[in-house]
Amino acid sequence: MSTGRNLYSRYSKVLNILSKIGEKIPNNMRIKMLHLFRNTGGKTGIAIRYILVKTLAKNCGNNVSIKQYVFLENIHNISFGDNVSVHPFCYLEGSGGIEIGNDVSLAHNTSILSVNHTWENYEIPIKYNPIDHTPVKICDDVWVGCGCRIMAGITINSRSIIAAGAVVTKDVESNSIVGGVPAKKIKKI
Numbered sequence: 001m002s003t004g005r006n007l008y009s010r011y012s013k014v015l016n017i018l019s020k021i022g023e024k025i026p027n028n029m030r031i032k033m034l035h036l037f038r039n040t041g042g043k044t045g046i047a048i049r050y051i052l053v054k055t056l057a058k059n060c061g062n063n064v065s066i067k068q069y070v071f072l073e074n075i076h077n078i079s080f081g082d083n084v085s086v087h088p089f090c091y092l093e094g095s096g097g098i099e100i101g102n103d104v105s106l107a108h109n110t111s112i113l114s115v116n117h118t119w120e121n122y123e124i125p126i127k128y129n130p131i132d133h134t135p136v137k138i139c140d141d142v143w144v145g146c147g148c149r150i151m152a153g154i155t156i157n158s159r160s161i162i163a164a165g166a167v168v169t170k171d172v173e174s175n176s177i178v179g180g181v182p183a184k185k186i187k188k189i
Helices: 004-022 027-039 042-056
Strands: 064-066 071-073 078-080 084-086 091-093 098-100 104-106 111-113 115-117 131-133 136-138 142-144 160-162 176-179 184-188
Touching (some): 004 042, 042 064, 111 136
Parallel strands (some): 078 098, 084 104, 091 111, 142 160, 160 176
């Protein structure tokens, strides 16, 4: 059986050479290509997206798997460690900065937001108030279950699990499982 790690090991040299070649393509064209290949399935789609993400992201480690239908906004502010998988229909808004460590899995339909609307100015609608940009950090060895929302300014510490459907509004300590809306600690692992 070929796992993602085995396939990556087998083709890493080719992928890295193609990434170096891809850097010669203008930035705005590579972003358009990433959007164009967002829906491409299978190993070919994963390889194309890896090559493009490697050239566009702030940092991109080895064996980063971006599945179909993933939205990576402001990718130049997103860092991926090694052995990261981002499953279908995830949305990462990186304008405030997102740092994802090693051995992290983001299950489908997860959103990571590094921006938030403010509402201090009552003279104008909330949607026109200034936007606050605050980084999100996901440390090593984290599993984010499906349908989670990770809000701006959050740190999820190492070896943690975010239960499906959780809305994370506070930092998550190491070796813990959190869940719910808003997410609360369920137990230590």
